[in-house]
Amino acid sequence: MSDVAADPADFTAARVLVVGDVMLDRFVYGGVDRISPEAPIPIMRIEREIVMPGGAGNVARNLAALGAKVALLGLAGDDVAADQLNEVLALEPGVEAHLVIDEAWHTIEKTRFIGSRQQLLRVDRESSAQPSDEAVDALIKAALDALADNAVLVLSDYAKGAVGDRVLSRLVKAAAKTGKPILVDPKGTDYRRYKGATLVTPNRAEAALATGESCADDDSAVNAARKLVNDAGIANVLVTRGSAGMTLVQGKDSAPLHLKAEAREVFDVSGAGDTVVATIAAALAVGRSLPQAARLANAAAGIVVGKIGTAVVHPEELRLALHMPDPHGIAAKVATAPQAAERVTLWRSRGERIGFTNGVFDLLHPGHLALLSEVRAQCDRLVVAINADSSVRKLKGPTRPVQDERHRAQILAALGLVDLVVIFADDTPEPLLDLLKPDLLVKGGDYTVDQVVGADIVRAYGGEVKVSRLVAGQSTTATIKKLQS
Structure with missing residues (x-):
């Protein structure tokens, strides 16, 4: 990577504000050795349970693991899940979290049951109603106050309510006014909501759904990205394409950048999109160009899919992957x-x-x-x-x-x-x-x-x-x- 500085993985000076749908991810592991006599379903014997921040919280975890300082803002209910979420966020060094409490809301909680190496069931708990105006106003105020101390704004939208139109409008305008990059991990089909964003990072399926392009090859991925640039008023688009790598389109006329996937052995793709957004945000916060940031994110994604669950990437792993030519997966083995x-x-x-x-x-x-x-x-x-x-x-x-x-x-x-x-x-x-x-x-x-x-x-x-x-x-x-x- 000739266009990246001597230590491309040094993000200790990065300051990033993450606003979005913060969730509590719960993983329940156990053994399955018989079928229930009551119904044709497996009986799982619970052995251990792990809780960690999910959604926008996982973006913050990834940023902190890279060495960045993170301000994390989101919404939560007045419930036990919020207490647990605050507890696990407090254990993340480098993350300063503030969850705005909406008493009429329920903290987003995803519980995955994994038995005998296979996910058996996922149970989601969340509010069907939108958050209150008072909670949204409090979230906007906290984000505007935090924006001054951070170099990059990340909006992590899971369509759960935290990144509504009012939040988008106020924060995108405020960040653009000060010239700070605005990164959006998007949801839905109408990307005009993200007008003014510096970069959106849809995956292949999301980009296809939003544009009608298949994104099955380089040309269609470029077509999808250009449609989003032209129709939605977004400056740049990075389409993450799984095993096909990534495609970056900068503006309307520049040549696209295609990056081949760097993973050698894929164990779990959970949370890889969060890793990509976090790495790009950290890189831009310390002055890297967008192509440099995309290359770093591509390397980070190749590392994280070789781990279990919603994992993170550490600077030493990224340094090793970047500095050691790895045509046969050597870096992944250290x-x-x-x-x-x-x-x-x-x-x-x-x-x-x-x-x-x-x-x-x-x-x-x-x-x-x-x-x-x-x-x-x-x-x-x-x-x-x-x-x-x-x-x-x-x-x-x-x-x-x-x-x-x-x-x-x-x-x-x-x-x-x-x-x-x-x-x-x-x-x-x-x-x-x-x-x-x-x-x-x-x-x-x-x-x-x-x-x-x-x-x-x-x-x-x-x-x-x-x-x-x-x-x-x-x-x-x-x-x-x-x-x-």
Whole structure:
């Protein structure tokens, strides 16, 4: 990405105002092993429950995860769901939320029941009536007050009532008057409501519904975007097209920009649109051009669809995806510990056996390949944990490692044997083992199973520990000595 600054993922100076339909997303997980005798429906045994901000709240989560500071405004009822929503929003660092309470309204709540790796049912609770004039007036006033302190305005419209015509009119005019970009995640078919917006970001289905164009290929996506520019008075349109990537049309006459999808393995597309809007908003807030912002958003979308549920993208993931050429999905295989936990959770939910090994892996040699091959033959997914540079220096001395942690991770990730690489800075991999709980831990060396670091952790939850004998004459130390001779 030659047209992006040296650190394209630095959004710490970004200040963004998000106004829209804030929701409470509830995920109820459980097991299903029998059918009800009362009706032909599955009986789900609830095991755990997760609540998080949804809708405009998920846009705010994504912005905060990228490092931006966010002011979030929306509507809520005087109910338990609003209390829970305020609680989870308070846990989001970088998000300052203010929910205007309408006593006659109900907080928007979506509950998804997921059993045996499949969503069984979604239950929505929301008000059918529009919010009161008093609540809308209070929302407008709070947004106008917050606008002065933020560089970009995001309007997250889920057609639930928070982004009505009065809110749109007042906020678009106020932001345009000060020259601040206005981003809209749209809903419905009449985009004239968004007249004056800097950018709208419909997905393929939304753009097709609003324009009558299929958006099935580049030409029809461009036609749809141009119709919205010409007919609705919108400055720019970004059509997100799933596996076909994105199409950006700037104004009436400029050449379109087509961006290929960057996802290598799609697990869940939930919330990907929120990630796109958030990334563009953060990028524009720190002075990136719209094409630069779209490219960043395309990379972020490729990352987030490889996660479970309505996930977020972190700056280090984006940096890695942008700076490492990734024709074979190498970047997606290098993860932080929390990201690795997400991926392992998904694999385990599919019944896959997780293998784990760790080491420095400084100069890759046949001994390393023998170890990795041995572990991979005994599992469905192989996680390799490598010592961070600081940890290697403690273990091996100031002249090691020969290759830094990023390059060591890239080389391992390029191997078909390896499914995930995690860099750890602790003296031992024990915290990582405790987090990931692999089914199999294998360590190469001349010692017994009882001497393997972390063996007690793995065996305590029923995992298996094995020792792989080293290949004679193969070691990084020997290779270095040979090079120096």
